[in-house]
Amino acid sequence: MTPTAADTVKESHIGNLLLPLIILTLVAVLFVQSLDFPTGEDVGPAAVPYLWIGFSSVFCISLIVQAFFGKGKPDPVPGKIGFVILFVGWLAVYLAAIEPVGYFLSSFIFLVGSMYVLTYRNHVVIFTVSIGWLIFSYVVFAKFLFIPLPIGPLLQPFLG
Secondary structure (H helix, E strand, O other): OOOOHHHHHHHOOHHHHHHHHHHHHHHHHHHHHHOOOOOOOOOOOOHHHHHHHHHHHHHHHHHHHHHHOOOOOOOOOOOOHHHHHHHHHHHHHHHHHHHHHOHHHHHHHHHHHHHHHOOOOOHHHHHHHHHHHHHHHHHHHHHHOOOOOOOOOOOHHHHO
16 A cells, blocks of 8 residues: 555654654653642742743644644754764753853853754844843843852852
8 A cells, every 4th residue: 555645744754743742751750740849939949840841841732733734844864863962962061061150151152052053044043042041031030030040250240
């Protein structure tokens, strides 16, 4: 029996379906773990995990719907595992740099570098998104939720 066009489209989007399903599974595990967090405050320790869980769930469900209907780009041709390993190393360097360098500077460098390495070249958008994320992080975490982010020695005189 010859596969139909719909079967071919769905096969070319399997990776687009698997990744959000795996992330949703991890989100479910994190949700169950967050049920043990203390409650009683308006904004308790579970507030930020619940925000991440909610946003991640919405985005993953959106990706699953797109993959199910064959929308979006098909899965890329496999073979760039070295790039994935390098990017994981880049992420590890970023996470290790947050404490000594500070969240804001290391996040800015990570975001700009990541977008550039991922071949995005619109510099206005790269810097706008990076600075916008830092402003959003500062307002939400430092000012709204009162969660101190590591500032680092370079920004200590300005934000400390």
